[in-house]
Amino acid sequence: MNTTIMLFLLQDGITNGAIYALLGLALVLVFAVTRVILIPQGEFVTYGALSYAMLATGQVPGTARLAVAMGLVAFALDLFFARKALHARLVIRSVALNIVFPVALLGLVYALVGPHTPIAVNIALALLIVAAIGLFLYRIAFQPIAHTSVLVLLIASVGCHLALQGLGLVFFGAEGLRGPALSSAAVTAGPLRFTGQSLAVYGLTVGFIVALWLFFGYTKTGKALRATAVNRLGARLVGIRTTLSGQIAFLLASVIGAISGILIVPITTLYYDTGFLIGLKGFIAAIIGGLVSYPLTAVAAIVVGIVEAFSSFYASNFKEVIVFTLILPVLVLRSLAAPQVEEEKD
Amino acid sequence: MNALLSVIDVHISYGKVEAVRGVSLDVAGNEIVTIIGANGAGKTTLLNAIMGVLPLRGRTAFAGTDMAPLDIEDRVATGLSLVPEHRELFGSMNVEDNLELGAFRIAKAVAATSLERVYALFPRLKERRKQLAGTLSGGEQQMLAMGRALMGAPKLLMLDEPSLGLAPIIVADIFRIVGELRSAGVSVLLVEQNAQAALQIADRAYVMELGEFVLSGSAKDIAANKGVAASYLGFQHEGDSAI
Numbered sequence: 338m339n340t341t342i343m344l345f346l347l348q349d350g351i352t353n354g355a356i357y358a359l360l361g362l363a364l365v366l367v368f369a370v371t372r373v374i375l376i377p378q379g380e381f382v383t384y385g386a387l388s389y390a391m392l393a394t395g396q397v398p399g400t401a402r403l404a405v406a407m408g409l410v411a412f413a414l415d416l417f418f419a420r421k422a423l424h425a426r427l428v429i430r431s432v433a434l435n436i437v438f439p440v441a442l443l444g445l446v447y448a449l450v451g452p453h454t455p456i457a458v459n460i461a462l463a464l465l466i467v468a469a470i471g472l473f474l475y476r477i478a479f480q481p482i483a484h485t486s487v488l489v490l491l492i493a494s495v496g497c498h499l500a501l502q503g504l505g506l507v508f509f510g511a512e513g514l515r516g517p518a519l520s521s522a523a524v525t526a527g528p529l530r531f532t533g534q535s536l537a538v539y540g541l542t543v544g545f546i547v548a549l550w551l552f553f554g555y556t557k558t559g560k561a562l563r564a565t566a567v568n569r570l571g572a573r574l575v576g577i578r579t580t581l582s583g584q585i586a587f588l589l590a591s592v593i594g595a596i597s598g599i600l601i602v603p604i605t606t607l608y609y610d611t612g613f614l615i616g617l618k619g620f621i622a623a624i625i626g627g628l629v630s631y632p633l634t635a636v637a638a639i640v641v642g643i644v645e646a647f648s649s650f651y652a653s654n655f656k657e658v659i660v661f662t663l664i665l666p667v668l669v670l671r672s673l674a675a676p677q678v679e680e681e682k683d
Numbered sequence: 684m685n686a687l688l689s690v691i692d693v694h695i696s697y698g699k700v701e702a703v704r705g706v707s708l709d710v711a712g713n714e715i716v717t718i719i720g721a722n723g724a725g726k727t728t729l730l731n732a733i734m735g736v737l738p739l740r741g742r743t744a745f746a747g748t749d750m751a752p753l754d755i756e757d758r759v760a761t762g763l764s765l766v767p768e769h770r771e772l773f774g775s776m777n778v779e780d781n782l783e784l785g786a787f788r789i790a791k792a793v794a795a796t797s798l799e800r801v802y803a804l805f806p807r808l809k810e811r812r813k814q815l816a817g818t819l820s821g822g823e824q825q826m827l828a829m830g831r832a833l834m835g836a837p838k839l840l841m842l843d844e845p846s847l848g849l850a851p852i853i854v855a856d857i858f859r860i861v862g863e864l865r866s867a868g869v870s871v872l873l874v875e876q877n878a879q880a881a882l883q884i885a886d887r888a889y890v891m892e893l894g895e896f897v898l899s900g901s902a903k904d905i906a907a908n909k910g911v912a913a914s915y916l917g918f919q920h921e922g923d924s925a926i
Contacts, residue, residue: 570767574755574764
């Protein structure tokens, strides 16, 4: 093989790896704070990508209506769980978050949608829609069972994935979609050509990693999220609302998922179920990082991307097999090296 | 005068087993109250239930507000704070972050003065402020747990077995600081197996046995009680047990 091909493959691998890194980081974040292994992360990718693609063609995506429906359910749950002590403030907050926000968003989508809507507006709308869905998903599916075991949370997570994927088929149909590129600029360096799109992928990934690092290291909310992850009871004893921590984690994860989707959809055709496979590769990176280490996850994601690029060149039929096989030696090593982790009870 | 904390006829159950039965207690402002009793008497259970960690039946009020509808997080905001038996520190975060999070519900400006005060009370914590909480010694962890609770500017601090597993010299230090808290305007509800030390600093005491209070009164009277002396202070007066 010559150097040019190798460089192409590396470039391709790193671009995909950057996306996997974003998804892996979101998985680690959600697991650390809520102990949920976020299988529906892939659906956030698809929903973000395909909502953006539909908005770009001037249609209203079904996800905007889903957000309203989920908001209603979340509101009903809020009322039900607070029925013994209903404060006016609590009800107002719940109405604002669960009803006013998604309804206003739906209104905004109807008002702004059209074939000539600027790309930035479409991106913002798609992100807001998926953010709302992520937030309500936590409220509806995970907050009521937040105290249960990792296994119960995982099963709920698989259920959410199946439900959201099914809804995805309803909203977007079985046909694949592509979205418009963020920028048509391109830079040439030697034999390599960097499109504006791939530069955006690198830039956003690095930007997100730095932003997350600053957020967790230096802000009060970020530290509170870490504290929730380290010791749930301790966090409650200093007055941190662990439900709020969970909501913030899901909000971040859904926004990260949607951004990843919007970054890929101009490069590859996405179908309603493509997100799952993409999410799984982020999951492999997260597992290699032990579901705790952010830097290790990011590095592992790049490795996953590169392995995928090379194996699709040499043995494209076995591409997925090779990528997913990566996880086996890691699991063996980790289970041999790590002491039995006792599940935290609270 | 109204009690700061009042607990009236409280029952706490684990499933069908009733661990605490019909307990009433109160703590006034600027007062140190201790609950002494043997292992398994229900002292820790009672503190956890007052904080909201466990559900209870009965009435609890703090600073004049009924606490029944409040979650742990909201009870913290009203000025009630618990230093639990297992301390529940954020082990992989450093001392200063732990303290800073203790002031999670407090305005930033107030938190800064709280931090100064906590460092003045526990100079050891200032020396170790960049060290991870999980790597501290047992005594330092207890200091950090107390410091973290004090960062929230509580009106009442509930301490669960602060002396457990610590060297005597550190225990003395911790009890001295508990005494200092009273002069700083913080009431303390102290659960201890080390009855002798607890009775020395407390104003009033309750004696707990098998989920019930069997005796209460001024700390001095309790310490002088023959039965208590025999059961908890490790020396025998002449005559029969009074409890």
